[in-house]
Amino acid sequence: MSAMIEATDLTMRFGAVEALRGLTISIQRGELFALLGPDGAGKTTFFRLVAGLVTPSSGRVEVNGVRTFGLVPQRFSLYEDLTIDENLHLRARLYDVPDALAKTRTADLLARVGLDRFRTRLAGALSGGMKQKLALVSALMTQPELLLLDEPTTGVDPVSRREFWILLNQLHHEGLTLLVSTPYMDEAEYASRLAFLDRGQITAIGTREAIVGDYPRALVEVRSHDRMQLRRRLAALPGVDDVSLFGTRLHVRGRTGEGPALLAEVRQALGDAVGAGDVRVLAPSLEDVFVWHSEQHAREAEAVA
Numbered sequence: 001m002s003a004m005i006e007a008t009d010l011t012m013r014f015g016a017v018e019a020l021r022g023l024t025i026s027i028q029r030g031e032l033f034a035l036l037g038p039d040g041a042g043k044t045t046f047f048r049l050v051a052g053l054v055t056p057s058s059g060r061v062e063v064n065g066v067r068t069f070g071l072v073p074q075r076f077s078l079y080e081d082l083t084i085d086e087n088l089h090l091r092a093r094l095y096d097v098p099d100a101l102a103k104t105r106t107a108d109l110l111a112r113v114g115l116d117r118f119r120t121r122l123a124g125a126l127s128g129g130m131k132q133k134l135a136l137v138s139a140l141m142t143q144p145e146l147l148l149l150d151e152p153t154t155g156v157d158p159v160s161r162r163e164f165w166i167l168l169n170q171l172h173h174e175g176l177t178l179l180v181s182t183p184y185m186d187e188a189e190y191a192s193r194l195a196f197l198d199r200g201q202i203t204a205i206g207t208r209e210a211i212v213g214d215y216p217r218a219l220v221e222v223r224s225h226d227r228m229q230l231r232r233r234l235a236a237l238p239g240v241d242d243v244s245l246f247g248t249r250l251h252v253r254g255r256t257g258e259g260p261a262l263l264a265e266v267r268q269a270l271g272d273a274v275g276a277g278d279v280r281v282l283a284p285s286l287e288d289v290f291v292w293h294s295e296q297h298a299r300e301a302e303a304v305a
């Protein structure tokens, strides 16, 4: 069976900027696929190509077995000076959803996302999280088989972000295929599969477990008030590849995946400077893995240049 989204060697140039560089990816029916990447990685460009809004410079992208798809763009694109009800009514009219069906869908969807009490409120007067829920409901009015969501939670508060992802998760379990982009690593927890997008190229793809499991480095966490000074000392160790600040802690990355050896080297170097309980081997987070892939990618690009 062919994939629902099949991109092959997809390249998109804007003058000298290569927003996507030879991207190849297959997304299957029924997936909740997360595209993770920082600003400028090429996420929006990929969505525009999938949605058929622009044509690629080279390569191709196919969307198979989809009658209707929904798109929630990065910027709120509904009418701020219309109410929730009016926006949805307009959407239904534009997409030829029969009146009676539109009414029941509007009522069901608004109840589901918790917006039913606000039907007469202007869209412009909604909070960021509520706006995104409205955009989601609007995209679902046409009962799409595929939903594309471009950074739907950027700028939304943490509680609303969580609520929004729970909704996406429910839709996924009901059989909808979802492609969601996000700069937030924690959101990948909800995805069935994910890809890291970095400067127009995919640097890792798979389940969260597989991507983290393939990380070829050991990590040791160090807690200390003296972080900045220790950072320099640890960075000079032969077995250490990188030392970065994660909140109030240091993440010391080894040159190999050998956790006990790295722990011993760090402990020996620190001596009495840090208590035994403040140094420990750490399971890598998705952010650690992303940072490493991104650095590797930059090094490879430098080597080619």
Ligand SMILES: Nc1ncnc2c1ncn2[C@@H]1O[C@H](COP(=O)(O)OP(=O)(O)OP(=O)(O)O)[C@@H](O)[C@H]1O
Pocket (backbone or CB within 6 Å): 014, 017, 018, 019, 037, 038, 039, 040, 041, 042, 043, 044, 045, 046, 151
């Ligand atoms: N229409 C355009 N004209 C010129 N450059 C563009 C255009 N669209 C995107 N770009 C450039 O292509 C690169 C990728 O942009 P894109 O918007 O796809 O990234 P993104 O991952 O969605 O990040 P963001 O969250 O900042 O939008 C950026 O360098 C951007 O400036």
